[in-house]
Amino acid sequence: MSIIIKTSSDIKASEITPKSVYMDRRRFMKQAFASSLLLATDAMLPAWAKRWPDLEASQFNASDKLTPFENVTSYNNFYELGTGKKDPASNASMFNPEPWSIAVEGECNKPGVFNLEDFIKPYALQEYIYRLRCVEGWSMVIPWVGFSLADMLKQFEPNSNAKYVEFTTLLDKSRLPGQARRVLNWPYVEGLRIDEAMNPLPIMAVGLYGDILPSQNGAPIRLVVPWKYGFKSIKSIVKIRFTETQPKATWNERAPEEYGFYSNVNPEVDHPRWSQKTERRIGEPFWKPKHKTQMFNGYGEQVAHLYAGMDLVKYF
């Protein structure tokens, strides 16, 4: 028996699927999924299909090696789904982020309540490859899918009283079973000063690795502020409020001497209980040396001016 291996010259032109046809097919798939955007669950997608396979890269993308998807989605701090690192992934199926709506309130001219689809429709999604530094001393490099927080906030026309922006996570212990135990003061709240929020770096993320956000990573929509410790990047947001006074951020309220409101990544200011000089890059062999933590997580060029003249030891 002979095996016929066709060389390219043997393959008739008519046998080749024209590019326009297979591109159309991809487009069809994309449109089909896009129309059910964020209403479909992962189970409805074929394994190979990413929702956003080829997005434009953001201008701030880090050149670091990406942390493997497997690690990004199995090592999480999301106490609403359990306090162990693996708990959020194990309990992810308990959290169904559909339907989802977001309320925008406070000091702005255009408040309202929006369903998720309408909320994200105005923005062109991009891929943002950002370093994420956890206050516990580890870090990841994650390709988020999202859009500029500043662009989004401007839509609601904050007024001159809007000095801060406050974000709130869903409060629902039937969907976020970790909230049944009062480990933290639920719901989780975080906040930024308005000028921090209006910086081009922070994003609202709706996905990672070209696909929708897994529950354990804060589905369906979360904040990502790359120069601050990870806990500032609040997950599963249901409310955004413009305020005149500094929001009562959950960890800051819980232990103000350990977790400042600013919580900028800063190797010079240690956590009272451990050093912040180095970080373990998740996904790298554990016997390899740790990385030196960079001021503002390496985003100083974009954000250092926000803190000009401020004592970063006092306002940690």
Next chain:
Amino acid sequence: MPVSPPDKTISFVIKPVLFLLCLLPLGVLVWAVFNDMLGANPAERLTRETGEWTLRFLLITLAVTPVRKLLRSPWLIKLRRMLGLYVFFYASIHMLTYIWFDQFFDVDEIIRDVIKRPFITVGFLAFILLIPLVLTSTNKMIRRLKKNWVKLHKLIYVIAVLAILHFFWLVKADYQELIVYGLILLLLLFYRLYQQRKKGVY
């Protein structure tokens, strides 16, 4: 009355079996390392697991006396030294994971950490306090130190409290696991207070 197994059975069956059993947690960890099963942050897992096993062996060691009284099986005391030495064994590996995979043998940084971080200070202190207990664990030393041996080995209660404190200062928000270990220790300590009272020492 429960009977004591023959000395030969203790020496050649029970002790070897217990010895291997106590190595099992380490075996599982080593196996997990080589099969990449420690998750996204293996160094943290190793430190955490060896730390927890140190605490578990410490509590098991402290449980020997109450258990042998409750079960009326005085021979169980013959197993206590091995369990105690395993506390030191797991504590040493716990230390090593910190010195190696956390600090990469940076002596200056380690010294700074021990001085500056209360949870490392108490952990380090607990480890140091284990050393005299290990060194005086031989039959010869027991005979030589007589009553002082008993006094010296009361240090284990201090070590146990330091170990719990070490754990307590590490926790960010969820104290559930710590509370379980803490309650077990309290129970074991109260048992001893109760016994002393009965003897009229107080």
